[in-house]
Each structure stands twice: as C-alpha cells, then as structure tokens.
Amino acid sequence: EAEVAQSPRYKITEKSQAVAFWCDPISGHATLYWYRQILGQGPELLVQFQDESVVDDSQLPKDRFSAERLKGVDSTLKIQPAELGDSAMYLCASSPTGGRDYEQYFGPGTRLTVT
Amino acid sequence: GNSVTQMEGPVTLSEEAFLTINCTYTATGYPSLFWYVQYPGEGLQLLLKATKADDKGSNKGFEATYRKETTSFHLEKGSVQVSDSAVYFCALGTTDSWGKLQFGAGTQVVVTP
Numbered sequence: 001e002a003e004v005a006q007s008p009r010y011k012i013t014e015k016s017q018a019v020a021f022w023c024d025p026i027s028g029h030a031t032l033y034w035y036r037q038i039l040g041q042g043p044e045l046l047v048q049f050q051d052e053s054v055v056d057d058s059q060l061p062k063d064r065f066s067a068e069r070l071k072g073v074d075s076t077l078k079i080q081p082a083e084l085g086d087s088a089m090y091l092c093a094s095s096p097t098g099g100r101d102y103e104q105y106f107g108p109g110t111r112l113t114v115t
Numbered sequence: 116g117n118s119v120t121q122m123e124g125p126v127t128l129s130e131e132a133f134l135t136i137n138c139t140y141t142a143t144g145y146p147s148l149f150w151y152v153q154y155p156g157e158g159l160q161l162l163l164k165a166t167k168a169d170d171k172g173s174n175k176g177f178e179a180t181y182r183k184e185t186t187s188f189h190l191e192k193g194s195v196q197v198s199d200s201a202v203y204f205c206a207l208g209t210t211d212s213w214g215k216l217q218f219g220a221g222t223q224v225v226v227t228p
Contacts, residue, residue, distance in 0.1 A: 004158070031214060033214075033215070033216075040220070040221075041220050041221070042119075042204050042206070042218030042219050042220050042221050043159070043204075043216075043218050044218070045215050045216070048214070048215060056215055091158060091159070093159075095214060097214075098214040099208075099214050101147050101164075101166050101208070102214055103149075103161045103164070104161070104214070104216065105160075105161075106151075106158035106159040106160065107158050108156075108157060108158045109158050
C-alpha cells in the first residue's frame with residue numbers, strides 16, 4: 001500500500017537555527033499539503049501545492065517559513081530561524097487532486113522540538 | 116469563516132460501551148465532512164466522510180450522518196474495543212478552498228478492558 005513518506009521523524013534544534021523537513025507524497029498525487037499540529041489541537045494548513053504551484057499559503061509565516069515543490073513531486077518545508085513557538089508536529093498529506101471531496105493521505109509527521 | 120467544534124476529551128469508556136463524539140460546524144456554501152483518526156505515534160487516517168446533506172458515512176463500525184439543519188456530523192459506534200483508543204478529528208472541506216481541511220481540536224478516546 002502506497003504511503004506518504006516524511007523525514008526526519010523527530011528533530012530537536014536550538015532557537016535561531018535552521019531546520020528542514022522533507023515529504024514524498026503518494027506517486028501520482030498532484031496535491032500536497034503541509035499542516036502544523038500543535039499539541040492538543042487539530043492540524044492547521046500551512047501551505048498547499050497543486051503540482052509545483054502554491055495555491056494556498058495564507059497561514060504560512062513567510063518571514064521565517066518557506067516551502068517548495070520544484071518538480072511537482074516531493075517537497076521541502078524550511079524554517080529559518082526556528083523559534084520556541086514552532087515546536088509542533090509537522091504533517092504532510094497528499095491527494096490525487098484538490099477539491100473538497102477527496103481523501104487526504106497523511107504521513108507519520110515530523111515532531112519538532114525547539115530548545 | 117469556517118470552523119469546527121468538537122466535544123472535549125478525554126472520553127473514557129469501557130469495552131463494548133456506546134461511543135458518541137459530537138461535532139458541529141460553521142461553513143459557507145456546502146462543505147464535505149470528514150472524521151479522521153490518529154492512533155498513538157501515527158499520522159491521521161480517514162475514518163469516514165459524507166459529501167452532502169443526509170449522507171451517512173460508515174467504516175469499521177463507526178457511523179456519522181451529515182445533518183445540514185443542525186450543522187452537525189456526530190460520530191457514533193455501538194460497541195467500542197480497546198483498539199479504538201485514539202484521537203478523533205472532525206473536519207470540513209469547502210468548494211472554495213481547493214480541498215483545504217478545517218479541523219476541530221480533536222477528541223481523545225480511551226477504551227479500557
């Protein structure tokens with residue numbers, strides 16, 4: 001069964017350092033999502049790609065966060081510099097295409113701790 | 116804006132008990148509604164969905180009915196097992212959001228033997 005891959009699974013970094021997360025969606029899925037899940041809360045969308053184009057980054061803190069999906073396949077989310085408040089689970093999801101009816105398939109997530 | 120409200124947890128039940136998790140929503144247009152489940156140490160996975168009013172989603176003994184008149188999508192299971200212990204998230208997706216999901220805060224369910 002195809003799965004969404006994410007790495008690393010866990011990351012500890014110091015405040016003001018740079019950190020990057022990688023996601024490989026299910027093959028053939030055009031839509032890729034990055035969510036942030038703070039402990040005890042539901043996931044919140046950071047950025048959504050349709051192929052290589054960003055279609056929604058309204059909640060992405062663009063002064064420190066960046067995301068890319070250069071060839072429309074895998075994706076990288078970067079934080080520079082990291083702040084204490086960035087400690088959270090970062091989830092990647094993919095779906096065959098965008099649209100409200102389609103199931104999103106989630107990866108296992110990267111748990112970030114900023115010290 | 117769109118929002119989802121779930122009952123707070125944790126909900127603690129004995130095995131074979133009846134489970135209900137309340138979910139209400141606010142949305143423009145006609146959203147699709149979802150329940151996702153997150154087992155310990157894992158990512159979210161879709162449990163069930165409904166895409167229009169009066170639809171019933173069902174899977175693994177869980178059911179939820181899309182009630183437009185009460186803007187609700189309550190999750191139910193008649194007889195829970197220890198393996199149902201997880202965090203359950205209600206979510207909605209709207210036609211103007213390219214599939215972006217708006218999640219509730221999640222409800223932790225603990226089932227004891």
